[in-house]
Amino acid sequence: MSYALTLGNESLIARPSGALHWPGQQLLCVSDLHLGKAERMARRAGALLPPYDNRETLARLEAEIEAVGPRTVICLGDSFDDGASLAGLEEDTRLWLARLMAGRDWVWITGNHDPGPLDIAGTHRAEVQIAGLRFRHIAAAGGVGKADGMANAGGVAEISGHYHPKVRLAGKAWRCFLADAQRMILPAFGTYTGGLWADDAAFDGLFGPAALAISCGGTVARAMPKPRASTRSR
Template sequence: MSLALSLATESLIARPSGALFWPERQLLCVSDLHLGKSERLARRAGALLPPYETRETLLRLEAEIEATGARSVICLGDSFDDAASLDGLDEADRLWLTRLIAGRDWIWIAGNHDAGPLEIAGSHRAEVLLGGLVFRHIAEPGAQGEVSGHYHPKARLAGKVWRCFLADRARLILPAFGTYTGGLWCHDPALTGLLQPGALAILCGGAVARAIPMPRRA
């Protein structure tokens, strides 16, 4: 079950997957896919993780596109784990991604991991302004109507760790959508300094997107 919310008078839907849907524009937004992370870790550090995270992430992304009927997709940066990760994708995974892009207005926002334009279909932007919303990778102090990612927020409830959206009247920070991604506790000063008192943490990762008061350290 998804959760409806509004930002800058726009009606949005936080989905249990961690994706954001804008029904009026048939737009799906995801953040921090970190495709190719296992390959990057092996290449740079010799660390070996099961190399299936890209396929699992693409499977969930495809499911969200099909479930929402999205005609536009915005990826909010750090879509690839570094600039070389695209070249390191298996050919089958790269073709899969190409099929998802085909026929859709697909926008890649630059992140800190993948700052340069990459050789893949879609448009490549530093940020995007649509209606009353601005889409960028890293939140900016004082922004209004801002949708961003970068921090991979997470919260704990009933002894379980949940990825979460963070939302207040001015901004929305998306959770990481990628499979091999860590997270920053939402009571961290980097996040409490951005979000207003009364902000919500919208927990995702299960069957229901559930809103709770954003945890803050006393």
């Protein structure tokens, strides 16, 4: 069961998978796929993790695409674990990705893990704005529009990734969306990804007092008040 919310003036749906659906634009947005993570660890002489992360991530992405049928897909950055990850993809993974991309607009937002020019089809952007929503990898500190001199009053809300937020609920850790009326941070969609607790100080300046954490990872997206650093010890 998904959770519907309004960001800026747009109606959005936070899906239990951790993907964001924007029905008004037939748009699906996912963040931090970290494709090639296991391969990168191995390349750097670290542990040899089970090499099944790419197929698991793509299988879940495919299921979301089939469920939503988006015209546009935005990957919010850190889609690849590093600059060499794309080149290191197995042939079948590459073909699988190409199949998913076929027939729709696909936007790769640049992330800190995958800054370079990527040799893959689709549109490559540092950030992109569609109607009243601006998509970028890392949330801009301060007012939402300030990074490029736009006034917040313009009604532009922001959607970003990067932090991999997670939250505690019923004694278990869940990936989560964080959102208030002006800003939303997506959970990591990649299989081999950890998280940052929702009450971490990194989120302090980004959200207003009415912010929500929307847990996902199960079959239901559940909203709750976002735990705040300042109330952590109260």
